[in-house]
Amino acid sequence: MTQPVQTRTLKTRARLLEAAREVISETSHGALRVEEVVRRAGVAKGTFFAHFKDKDALMDRLIGERMDLLLSDLEACPPPQSTADLVRDLGPFVAFMRSERYVFDVILRYSGAAAREEIGPIAATFERFILLLAPKLAAAPFRKDADPAMLAEGVQAFIFNALGLSFCALHSDDPLDGRLEAYFDLWLLPPGGATA
Amino acid sequence: MTQPVQTRTLKTRARLLEAAREVISETSHGALRVEEVVRRAGVAKGTFFAHFKDKDALMDRLIGERMDLLLSDLEACPPPQSTADLVRDLGPFVAFMRSERYVFDVILRYSGAAAREEIGPIAATFERFILLLAPKLAAAPFRKDADPAMLAEGVQAFIFNALGLSFCALHSDDPLDGRLEAYFDLWLLPPGGATA
DNA sequence: AATAAATATTGACCGTGGTCATTTTTGCGA
DNA sequence: TCGCAAAAATGACCACGGTCAATATTTATT
Incomplete structure (x- = not known):
């Protein structure tokens, strides 16, 4: 050959x-x-x-490559100094995920390696997301009693959750950011740290 | 009329x-x-x-009614005494959600009130889930510094996340339960409580 | 009971994702 | 340069969700 x-x-x-x-x-x-x-x-x-393989495989690839670009921007950000910083840094990434209901659906379906043994572009992006976010969270003034990778997984879970809810009532961006920050405060901040 | x-x-x-x-x-x-x-x-x-309206609306209804039944069982459980208890009580509910990839996809798509202003059966079920779980979490030996409803939302988010990952590699139930418990430990337990 | 208005049902038809036996193109050895 | 086998491309065809103008049935009105 x-x-x-x-x-x-x-x-x-x-x-x-x-x-x-x-x-x-x-x-x-x-x-x-x-x-x-x-x-x-x-x-x-x-x-x-x-x-x-099918239309979804094309979408997986196209959406995956877009998210990868956005992730590179996120990678370039310094560690956040607050949950508000984090929400801001996540902004473009999250904005793309919610740009279309269809896009969000595809991402949801493929975020977990899509029922296939072979890992697809979107799933790979989320692996990268965890790998990239974990050290940033570790370097940020957040709780230190948990595995950073796990904290990152939680951030991902809360993003999905907030996005799912945001597609419900079609309110503007504000409630989404606020909701995300509230989740992150509880998940990332050491308890007792009063200021948000 | x-x-x-x-x-x-x-x-x-x-x-x-x-x-x-x-x-x-x-x-x-x-x-x-x-x-x-x-x-x-x-x-x-x-x-x-x-x-x-479409095939999905039928599925929304059928899956919603199944989940509602499962939720009633959950409702009958006493407040969990540990995160392991919680994982166990959630078992049948979670098992149904992961019974078929297709079912999980439909649930994901409709969990957030499905792009329609009118709330559908699955979305209603998740509202009920929060309402039902919040007081149980408040009555359990979990952290007291957070709104119980928010804690419940987090539980929901972690369930989705763990399920999404569980559909990836087709491992058996065990890793799912373990993963859930690890999430819940970090999310629900007051820090300092050493024992898992 | 007769008629009209509202509501429910029908099924031929369409759009679109996906298949597969057949044909075309390519690379390669003689 | 001529086969020839492997790889790639083709397009008629199918499956299935969803539409809609036409028809049938029910209810309200007199």
């Missing part, structure tokens, strides 16, 4: 991905239709499914 | 629900097909959608 894949394969996949990004940028994730993607990519429908 | 709905309506809806329960008990939630339900109920397809 020369290469595991032909260059043609790579090219076709790249065209599919580019077409998909185009569609999403013009409309939204939820409005993406496979038929529109293959039309723009100039390939047959079957080809799409030779490259992606 | 006499009644808001005709008796015919009630009968048809009951037949649809009964047919759906039948299908699920013979196969699974995920295997339910609307066409099979209407066939068994002896009505046309369009009739189904006159009674339920």
